Every structure is written in C-alpha cells, then in structure tokens.
Amino acid sequence: MVPAKQDMPQTSLARRDFLIKSGAVIGTAAFALGDSDLVNAETTNVAPLDPNLPLEVPQWTRSLGTPTASPYGKPSTFETKAVRNLYPGLKDTMSAYSTSPLQELDGIITPNGLFYERHHAGVPQIDPAQHRLVIHGLTENALIFTVDEIRQFPAVSRVHFMECSGNPSFLPPWGKTAAEVSGLVSCAEWTGVTLKTLLDEAGLKPQAKWIIAEGADGAAMTRSIPIEKCLDDVMVVYSQNGERLRPEQGYPLRLFVPGYEGNTHIKWLRRLHVTDAPAYSREETAKYTDLMADGKARKFSFVMECKSLVTYPSGTQKLTRKGLHEMRGIAWSGHGKITRVDVSVDGGNNWTQARLQEPILTKALTAFRAPFEWNGQELMIMSRAIDETGYVQPMLEQLIDERGKVSFYHNNSVQPWRVSSNGEVTNGRA
Amino acid sequence: MVPAKQDMPQTSLARRDFLIKSGAVIGTAAFALGDSDLVNAETTNVAPLDPNLPLEVPQWTRSLGTPTASPYGKPSTFETKAVRNLYPGLKDTMSAYSTSPLQELDGIITPNGLFYERHHAGVPQIDPAQHRLVIHGLTENALIFTVDEIRQFPAVSRVHFMECSGNPSFLPPWGKTAAEVSGLVSCAEWTGVTLKTLLDEAGLKPQAKWIIAEGADGAAMTRSIPIEKCLDDVMVVYSQNGERLRPEQGYPLRLFVPGYEGNTHIKWLRRLHVTDAPAYSREETAKYTDLMADGKARKFSFVMECKSLVTYPSGTQKLTRKGLHEMRGIAWSGHGKITRVDVSVDGGNNWTQARLQEPILTKALTAFRAPFEWNGQELMIMSRAIDETGYVQPMLEQLIDERGKVSFYHNNSVQPWRVSSNGEVTNGRA
Numbered sequence: 001m002v003p004a005k006q007d008m009p010q011t012s013l014a015r016r017d018f019l020i021k022s023g024a025v026i027g028t029a030a031f032a033l034g035d036s037d038l039v040n041a042e043t044t045n046v047a048p049l050d051p052n053l054p055l056e057v058p059q060w061t062r063s064l065g066t067p068t069a070s071p072y073g074k075p076s077t078f079e080t081k082a083v084r085n086l087y088p089g090l091k092d093t094m095s096a097y098s099t100s101p102l103q104e105l106d107g108i109i110t111p112n113g114l115f116y117e118r119h120h121a122g123v124p125q126i127d128p129a130q131h132r133l134v135i136h137g138l139t140e141n142a143l144i145f146t147v148d149e150i151r152q153f154p155a156v157s158r159v160h161f162m163e164c165s166g167n168p169s170f171l172p173p174w175g176k177t178a179a180e181v182s183g184l185v186s187c188a189e190w191t192g193v194t195l196k197t198l199l200d201e202a203g204l205k206p207q208a209k210w211i212i213a214e215g216a217d218g219a220a221m222t223r224s225i226p227i228e229k230c231l232d233d234v235m236v237v238y239s240q241n242g243e244r245l246r247p248e249q250g251y252p253l254r255l256f257v258p259g260y261e262g263n264t265h266i267k268w269l270r271r272l273h274v275t276d277a278p279a280y281s282r283e284e285t286a287k288y289t290d291l292m293a294d295g296k297a298r299k300f301s302f303v304m305e306c307k308s309l310v311t312y313p314s315g316t317q318k319l320t321r322k323g324l325h326e327m328r329g330i331a332w333s334g335h336g337k338i339t340r341v342d343v344s345v346d347g348g349n350n351w352t353q354a355r356l357q358e359p360i361l362t363k364a365l366t367a368f369r370a371p372f373e374w375n376g377q378e379l380m381i382m383s384r385a386i387d388e389t390g391y392v393q394p395m396l397e398q399l400i401d402e403r404g405k406v407s408f409y410h411n412n413s414v415q416p417w418r419v420s421s422n423g424e425v426t427n428g429r430a
Numbered sequence: 431m432v433p434a435k436q437d438m439p440q441t442s443l444a445r446r447d448f449l450i451k452s453g454a455v456i457g458t459a460a461f462a463l464g465d466s467d468l469v470n471a472e473t474t475n476v477a478p479l480d481p482n483l484p485l486e487v488p489q490w491t492r493s494l495g496t497p498t499a500s501p502y503g504k505p506s507t508f509e510t511k512a513v514r515n516l517y518p519g520l521k522d523t524m525s526a527y528s529t530s531p532l533q534e535l536d537g538i539i540t541p542n543g544l545f546y547e548r549h550h551a552g553v554p555q556i557d558p559a560q561h562r563l564v565i566h567g568l569t570e571n572a573l574i575f576t577v578d579e580i581r582q583f584p585a586v587s588r589v590h591f592m593e594c595s596g597n598p599s600f601l602p603p604w605g606k607t608a609a610e611v612s613g614l615v616s617c618a619e620w621t622g623v624t625l626k627t628l629l630d631e632a633g634l635k636p637q638a639k640w641i642i643a644e645g646a647d648g649a650a651m652t653r654s655i656p657i658e659k660c661l662d663d664v665m666v667v668y669s670q671n672g673e674r675l676r677p678e679q680g681y682p683l684r685l686f687v688p689g690y691e692g693n694t695h696i697k698w699l700r701r702l703h704v705t706d707a708p709a710y711s712r713e714e715t716a717k718y719t720d721l722m723a724d725g726k727a728r729k730f731s732f733v734m735e736c737k738s739l740v741t742y743p744s745g746t747q748k749l750t751r752k753g754l755h756e757m758r759g760i761a762w763s764g765h766g767k768i769t770r771v772d773v774s775v776d777g778g779n780n781w782t783q784a785r786l787q788e789p790i791l792t793k794a795l796t797a798f799r800a801p802f803e804w805n806g807q808e809l810m811i812m813s814r815a816i817d818e819t820g821y822v823q824p825m826l827e828q829l830i831d832e833r834g835k836v837s838f839y840h841n842n843s844v845q846p847w848r849v850s851s852n853g854e855v856t857n858g859r860a
Contacts, residue, residue, distance in 0.1 A: 058700075060698075065524070072504075072513055078558055079674050084503075094497060106585065109539060117498055123495040125495065128508055154801070155756065216490060218490070239535075239537065243543075248498075252506075270491070357586070
C-alpha cells in the first residue's frame with residue numbers, strides 16, 4: 001500500500017535502494033588520492049582511477065567519437081523501444097493509427113518523431129508553396145491565404161495535449177502496454193495564429209454559428225466546430241515543438257482545437273466554411289459519435305474528459321527489486337488544468353495524493369509521481385485524476401452504467417495495472 | 431518607429447496586410463451556395479467549390495497519401511533550411527559545434543534534432559548497459575550507479591535553456607543569420623534526478639566544497655562546479671523533450687547546470703569527484719575564461735547573463751511588403767525569469783515594450799513579439815531583455831568598456847539587424 005506519509009525524504013527511496021547493493025558501495029578508504037595527484041589528474045584530463053574503484057576507463061573514452069553536426073539528429077540506436085507502433089494486427093495502413101510509446105517517455109513534451117498518428121487516407125506530402133487556405137461562407141469577405149501570409153499574422157504559442165476520441169475503446173481486447181492501452185495521446189508546444197484573428201479579418205455575419213473545417217488529404221477529413229469555440233482558443237498552427245509541423249501532423253497548416261477530440265484538429269487544413277448549421281459529415285455521424293444502450297447517440301461529444309495513466313509501472317515492465325519505487329504517470333483534461341491526482345496500489349480501496357510536476361498548464365499533460373513499496377506481494381496499481389471543474393476520473397463500471405456497452409469512444413476510465421509476486425506487470429483488466 | 435500604442439488590435443495588422451492583396455479577397459457574391467448543397471457537399475465529403483473561388487482541389491486530395499506509422503517521424507522534405515550547420519569554414523568536426531537554426535524556429539522548445547551541439551572529441555556512441563556513473567571523494571560512501579539505477583531515483587522535469595559561453599564571441603567576422611550570430615542556445619524539457627538526491631545518498635563530508643564532473647568522451651571533458659550550486663538546482667538528466675537524450679546531448683547521462691555556461695553541463699557523465707578545491711582543468715583555465723584588457727582573467731564566469739535576440743526579421747530574411755509586421759524573438763537569463771523585453775527599430779533611440787509569451791519559466795527561453803511598421807525606410811532593429819534581478823542586457827560597447835577587446839566569451843550584448851530600403855535584412859554590425 002502507498003505510504004500515507006508524503007513527507008518521506010526522497011532519499012529514503014535512494015538509500016533503501018542502493019545500500020543493499022553490495023557492488024554499489026565502495027569503502028571510502030579506497031579513495032586516498034592526494035590533492036596533488038587529484039589536481040594533476042584533472043588538469044591533464046587524464047583520469048586515473050583508484051584501482052579499488054570498479055570503474056574502468058571505457059573504450060569510448062580512449063578514442064574519438066563520430067563527427068559533429070548531423071544536419072538533423074536521431075535518437076541512439078540503443079533506444080529500440082522508443083518507436084511508434086500500429087495497432088497490433090492492423091492491416092490497412094491508410095486509415096490507421098500509430099501510438100506514442102508512453103511507457104518509454106518522461107515529462108510532458110512528446111518529441112515530434114513519437115507524436116501519435118491517426119490518418120483516414122494516409123499522409124499527403126504537400127508543397128507549402130502550392131497550399132492555400134480559404135475562409136468563406138457567412139463572412140463579410142471570403143479570403144484565401146498562402147502559408148507565408150498565415151505566418152505573418154500575430155502569432156501565439158501554447159502547450160496542449162491532443163488525444164484521439166477512441167483512446168482507448170470500451171471494448172476488449174485490452175492492450176498489453178501503456179501505449180496499446182492509451183497511446184493515442186501526446187503533448188506539444190503549438191505555434192500559429194488564433195482562428196479569431198482570421199475570422200475578425202474575414203468579418204463574421206450575425207448568422208454565423210458553425211465552422212466546417214476541411215483537410216486537403218484524400219479523405220477530405222471534415223468536422224464542424226461551434227463558433228463559440230472557434231472564437232475562444234482554436235488556432236491555425238504551423239509549428240510544433242519549435243519546428244514546422246511534420247507531414248503526419250498536418251504540414252503545412254492544421255486546425256488545433258484545445259481539449260476537443262483529436263479528429264476535430266483538421267490536418268492539412270484547406271477550407272474553413274462558416275455556416276449557420278453543422279455539416280453532419282461522415283466523421284461526425286457514421287463515426288465519432290457515442291451510441292448509448294437505448295440506441296440513441298451522443299451528438300458532438302467534443303471534449304476529452306479528465307483522465308490519467310500510470311506509465312511506470314505499466315504492462316510488460318517488471319519490478320526487479322523489493323523496496324521503494326516511484327510510480328510515474330500523466331494526467332490531462334480537455335476542460336482545463338489538472339488539480340489533483342490520487343494513486344492506489346490495492347485496486348482503489350486506498351488512495352494517496354501524488355506529487356504534480358510544475359508547470360501545470362491548461363489542457364496540457366501534467367506529470368505526476370508518487371512513492372510506493374513493493375515487497376513481493378501482488379499489487380493493483382491505478383491513478384485517478386481531478387480537474388479544475390471538480391470532475392473526477394471515473395471507473396470503467398461507472399461509464400458502462402451511464403452509456404452501456406455498445407459505446408466505443410471517450411473511454412477516460414481509470415486504468416489498472418497488476419503487479420504479480422514475481423514483479424511482472426500486466427493489464428489489470430485482462 | 432514602433433507604434434507606442436500596444437493596445438492596437440491585432441487584426442489591424444491582418445487587415446492592412448491582406449486587404450491590399452487583389453487576389454486575396456473574393457466578392458462574397460461568389461459564395462451563393464444553398465444550405466442543401468452545402469450540407470450535401472460536406473456530408474458526402476465531396477468538396478465542390480464555387481468556380482469563382484480560386485481554390486482548386488489539389489492533387490493530394492485526389493489520391494491516397496503515404497502509409498501510417500513511420501516508427502520515428504521526420505520533418506517535411508520541403509523544410510531544407512531547418513537544419514543544424516557547422517560554423518562556416520570550420521575544418522575539424524571532432525572539436526566543433528553546430529548551431530540551431532533560430533530564424534526557422536517558433537516558440538521556446540527546440541526540437542531535439544535541431545538542438546545545438548558542441549563537442550571536444552566527437553560524439554561517443556555509448557551502450558547504456560555498460561555505462562557507469564561514480565560519485566567519490568569527500569563523501570561518506572563512494573557510489574557507483576548503472577543508468578537503470580539512476581532512473582529509479584525520484585525524478586524531476588524542468589524546462590531550461592542551455593547556451594555555449596562563446597555565443598557569440600566578441601570578435602568579427604560577425605555572422606549573417608540569427609543562427610550564425612547566436613545559434614549556440616537551445617531550450618528543452620529535461621528529466622532526471624537532482625544532484626542533491628545523489629549527494630545525500632553518498633553523504634557529503636564537511637570539507638566538500640567543489641564537485642569535479644568528468645565525461646566519458648575522448649576529451650574526458652572536465653569542469654568544476656561549486657557545491658552550493660550542486661545542492662541547488664543541478665540535475666543528472668537522462669531525458670530531453672520526453673525521449674532519452676540524443677547521443678550528441680550526452681546519452682545516456684549528462685549533468686545539467688541551469689543557467690551556467692554550456693560546457694559545465696558535462697555530457698556522457700561518468701564521474702563526480704567531490705573535493706575541497708576546483709580542478710583548474712584545461713577547459714576552465716586554458717579555455718573558457720575571459721581575458722581582460724589588463725591581462726588578468728575572469729575566473730569561473732559560470733552564469734550566462736540576460737540576453738535576447740530578434741529572429742524575425744533577421745539576417746538574410748527579406749520584408750516582402752510594406753505595412754505592419756510582427757517582430758519575433760527569444761530572451762533568456764541564467765539568473766532566473768525574464769521580466770521585460772524592449773524593442774527598437776531606430777538603433778536604440780526609441781524603445782517600446784514587447785509582449786511576452788506565457789509560460790515564463792526560470793532559466794528558460796521566453797518568446798517575445800511586437801508589431802512594427804515598415805514603409806520602405808531603413809531600419810535598425812534590436813531587442814533588449816531585462817531579468818528578475820533588474821539586470822539590463824548591455825550594448826556591445828558597454829561590454830568592451832568593461833572587459834576590453836581581447837575578451838572572447840560571454841558576449842550577451844544587444845544584436846542589431848539592418849533592414850534596407852529594398853527590405854533585405856543584414857547584420858547591423860557588419
């Protein structure tokens with residue numbers, strides 16, 4: 001069970017961890033270097049180590065490395081697990097998705113190379129010089145913009161998460177890893193122009209109530225956004241984590257709709273049609289609606305509700321020693337800021353408050369951490385997030401009671417991880 | 431001159447910009463689509479556009495794109511300028527550096543692939559399973575850690591800039607672009623363990639005053655850090671922007687010393703030797719000291735002082751139209767938070783306050799923006815940052831008065847950019 005005493009000195013984790021390792025501690029008597037030797041050693045950059053110290057000068061210190069300045073860097077070749085993966089067994093790679101390897105990531109920024117993907121007709125390779133964005137419909141002026149023109153408007157930068165509405169579905173099979181369970185969420189710093197700036201430029205007519213956004217991909221992905229949201233915090237973005245959008249994230253322009261389900265963030269944005277009614281397009285009628293037990297569907301369930309996920313320990317990982325460990329995870333809410341995350345190691349019978357990592361930003365991932373003890377007993381680990389509206393992340397059973405079992409999207413329920421007596425971690429649902 | 435009225439509505443920039451473009455505005459009469467046509471159009475995802483609208487359905491909307499899920503993504507092949515570059519004319523690529531293309535970047539996060547590099551013996555390719563970190567010297571225990579053991583300590587994540595102390599030097603030739611002038615600064619979210627946690631684990635002896643950090647590269651890069659700083663905010667980091675450190679950033683472990691000059695952030699960290707005196711190693715005596723006019727050297731000039739840089743407009747860019755533009759740039763201080771940035775278009779005769787982009791984080795890049803008008807006259811554009819200590823970024827002449835002309839490092843002076851009557855932007859120092 002998680003110790004209630006949150007004031008436990010952090011190093012108690014360290015001490016419990018390391019002083020039991022015979023090889024980890026060397027008697028201080030082994031370090032009788034004289035100051036002169038010391039200074040001489042470091043000033044000549046030769047690094048003679050006391051022979052009693054089990055640290056050899058490695059091969060890479062005895063040779064030159066690879067040259068400076070690869071024009072664009074890559075991760076270490078040893079990081080073979082830090083990759084995006086397709087849903088296991090998926091055949092079609094045109095209408096498909098790939099997940100962020102959440103169990104391999106730290107902090108709140110997702111590197112662009114590992115940001116999750118969801119496409120409906122593959123990834124168009126767009127020449128930004130040929131790309132145009134048009135705004136028309138219920139506006140005083142119809143406007144058409146080049147990408148360079150969009151970049152000349154006053155810019156804003158915001159850190160926000162983005163999540164697919166089907167992350168995960170209500171239905172088995174349940175995933176093995178954190179990525180398989182909930183890897184369709186990522187977070188980045190987005191830079192662009194507020195949609196309000198562009199709409200002020202076009203001049204909205206009084207009848208304007210919705211905006212129908214359309215992508216330039218082969219699916220002409222189309223979603224309807226209420227005008228109030230468009231005038232609030234929606235952006236037309238061209239950069240992600242400092243650099244221009246990647247092709248799979250909508251290069252050269254995408255709509256960004258903070259807190260709304262991912263497929264409203266229209267990629268390869270080509271058209272914004274201002275209307276007095278929603279389009280009821282395929283992707284908001286035949287799909288991306290929530291069918292309830294009574295056969296009715298929830299209409300325009302835009303907001304991604306408050307949610308959290310433990311990434312360590314998580315499925316396929318293994319606890320390799322007894323004693324104190326640090327539980328780690330991420331929390332987020334489409335309604336604003338995360339105010340609290342509770343964690344449990346006994347399946348939700350007892351909860352204790354996790355530490356939240358600053359900065360805590362609105363509609364962004366928030367990292368949380370909490371110590372827990374494992375001495376070989378079975379654990380059922382889970383986290384429960386609360387946002388600034390007071391909303392508490394529900395258990396799956398609560399969602400099923402409300403929506404029935406045919407609902408597919410917007411499963412923001414608590415995710416359990418089972419730790420077995422041998423330390424192996426598996427999905428608590430399985 | 432920059433208009434003093436900061437309350438200018440942002441769209442005035444947009445309107446002035448776009449309503450002069452004959453091709454950019456189409457009469458609203460061209461958009462007489464009936465609602466039924468409209469709904470039918472979007473619900474079938476066919477996107478018929480009024481023939482009067484100069485927006486053709488592009489080739490990439492008429493075909494499938496590339497498949498989903500490259501395991502690790504890459505930027506668009508059209509982004510040929512967003513690359514790191516060696517110092518022009520540099521021969522040796524083992525002791526060398528490459529710059530971040532600041533003029534191509536937005537916001538405050540530098541993507542890992544474009545984070546600046548500075549190496550003294552190339553980039554070692556280290557197997558994390560073989561890497562060890564030792565802490566010894568004036569400690570109760572000498573400890574040796576594997577990378578996995580380091581990752582098990584309580585973690586922290588912080589967004590901080592890192593900057594080379596020679597960014598740029600006092601000496602001509604002056605660079606052409608923002609990257610050539612000041613591209614040895616970048617910013618990321620770093621995750622690791624505080625050095626204090628590790629030192630508490632080892633147990634510091636009362637005589638402990640300095641820590642000598644050594645890298646596992648061929649240069650055995652070695653720097654001395656005061657114990658007070660080590661116990662304040664120094665980290666041993668293993669992740670950058672969510673993923674593990676890149677090899678060129680110190681994979682698998684590096685020291686991170688917030689606000690200190692870049693080469694104290696020892697990469698490929700192998701050894702932390704706790705001592706009662708600094709090492710006076712090569713890289714803090716023969717180099718990385720500031721020689722004054724009287725022949726004496728500033729000793730241990732660790733902190734990177736408050737600084738800012740305009741990235742748009744900057745060298746080799748061009749203003750392509752008259753009217754209002756948005757000046758953009760970055761500011762940072764090794765002493766804490768940026769509190770204000772002033773900008774000038776007349777070489778510093780008149781200054782006006784720029785808008786700062788939230789979040790404003792300590793020892794991190796802060797983005798600033800300010801409108802300015804250009805109607806074909808020559809401009810001399812510059813920015814001046816102020817940090818929470820009240821320190822004001824100096825002009826180059828002030829630094830030369832204080833340190834003379836032989837000083838090489840720690841040039842944090844105001845950088846001017848000249849806009850010619852034809853709109854071309856060049857380095858104001860040249």
